[in-house]
Amino acid sequence: MRFARILGVAAIVSAIALTPAQSASADPFGGEPGGYPWRADSRDHWYCFHPSIPGGSQWVFHDAMANLDAQTVMWDRFASSCGSSTDIIYMDNPDLGYGIAGAALCWTLAPGSSSVCDQFWVALDPWEIANFWQPTYAPLDTHIQQNIRHETGHTTGLTHNGTPTSAMRSGLLPDLGFYNFVWMLYESPHHVDHINGAY
Ligand SMILES: [Zn+2]
Secondary structure (H helix, E strand, C coil), rough: CCCHHHHHHHHHHHHCCCCCCCCCCCCEEEEEEEEEEECEECCEEEEEEECCCCCHHHHHHHHHHHHHHHHHCEEEEEEECCCCCCCCEEEEECCCCCCCCEEEEEEECCCCCCEEEEEEEECCCHHHHHHHHHCCEECCCHHHHHHHHHHHHHHHCCCCCCCCEECCCCCECCCCCCCCCCCCCCCCCHHHHHCCCCC
16 A cells, blocks of 8 residues: 555654654755755745544644744745645544654655655654653643644754754653744754755
């Protein structure tokens, strides 16, 4: 089954692993050696919902994309139906694998490129987060919110960052109280230049 195979690949390259966060390394950015394998094709970041996303939870995705728009050079563009030019198709998948909370996979590469992506499939497994979550961590809803922002961040080419308030942190979150996950905490201003310069 193609869907399952693709998500298996995604789990290897891009998933949130529900294990302690790794410390950040230098210079990993979408398409660079050692970095995340893909980045978006432009600053216009069109997104849509697969029917597996419940209508009642769509506001969390809209909120994440609006936050990305506000914080970075990316523009949030909502498409009420998914098409070939949509940059992100969000979907729920209850079986990404043990300990895998989400995955961002390039489904269609830009012509002639191995690292610029025309369309990502972002698959989320909130049930898996719930399986690992305990009351000593940040609230479950906070984890769901961070999961969406985290995988969305991958679609801009960002890799992982260990800062607890970073959208790109991997792993369960300590309970720090208020969270407003950000992309601009990613590593350093040097990396902010990357996200600006890539689009
Ligand atoms: Zn990740």
